[in-house]
Amino acid sequence: MFLSVFPIYYRQPYEWGIERLEVSMKHNYLKGICGLLMMALVIVSLPKTVMADAEVKEEDTSYDRYIAFGEDLSKSEKQKVMDSFGITKSDLKNYKTIKITNKEEHEYLGDYIASSVIGKRALSSVMVVKTEKGSGVHVTTDNISYCTSGMYTNALVTAGLEDAEVKVTGPFKISGTSALVGAMKAYSVMTGKEISEDTMDAATNELVATANLAEAVGDSDKAEQLIAAAKEKVLSQRLTKREDIKKAIESSAKELGIEVPEDEVDKLVTMMQKVSKVDVNVDALKKQAGEIYNKLKDAGIDLSNVDTKGLAQKIG
Secondary structure, three states, X not given: OXXXXXXXXXXXXXXXXXXXXXXXXXXXXXXXXXXXXXXXXXXXEOOOOOOHHHOOOOOOOOOOEEEEEEOOXXXXXXXXXHHHHOOOHHHHHHOEEEEEOHHHHHHHHOOOOOHHHHOOOOOOEEEEEXXXXXXXXXXXXEEEOOXXXXXXXXXXXXXXXXXXXXXXXXXXXXXXXXXXXXXXXHHHHHHOOOOOHXXXXXXXXXXXXXXXXXXXXXXXXXXXXXXXXXXXXXXXXXXXXXXXXXXXXXXXXXXXXXXXXXXXXXXXXHHHHHHOOOOOOHHHHHHHOHHHHHHXXXXXXXXXXXXXXXXXXXXX
């Protein structure tokens, strides 16, 4: 089965797992839950051929508006989700709707997140609306407690998402277990573009690794920027060897003023090795995730014409 990628705070503590983690729970339970959210984003755009188990073999591709609902939403919870999306029940006729299951969450994220953390209910939901060419990928969240919009943007662009407005939400504060899967499934059906297992695995790994990095360094924005900067170097310079990728990560971290623990660096290297094998156009990458790369420019980091060796010399 296709493997791959996406994070409950307050509310009643009766449900265990990622969809109902309380604010007071330890961070180790939150590690990687972003990946769960990304998974929901993923399911919405996974290709018909890859996602046979999701029953999208003959989807109508005429829609450019998709919603993936968590399968375990109650009637009242689903209404809250629609309120967050700003739509009514009658508006649903204008959207292609699908469901994301808890089984899919476990199948796609089992290699990255403990089963007990994934939990037993799929509640996260995501809306994906195709936008005009060149507009880029823009992600907003509501009631999502762990992953940031930038984390999703980074990973979704790696997975091939282009020119879309994405909104991730839940009926109350949740981690967003199935959102990544949902977005990717929707996008794939919308465009007819298949997403390979390796690409989705890389994107999933990227989201989880970014969330863990943010926790390790205590700064989500810096974590997003580090991943974006290092990824640009890895792809533009076609780096594949661990030592070269490690230098790209360390040089990016140094320029951003981030101290990354050695064990996190090793995890990032492993993740970036997967990303290095993804067929991504670097110019398109920077355009689609423009908000993040603009932040890098504002920080004085211009990646337009810089290679790993040159950057290392500049800051070393």
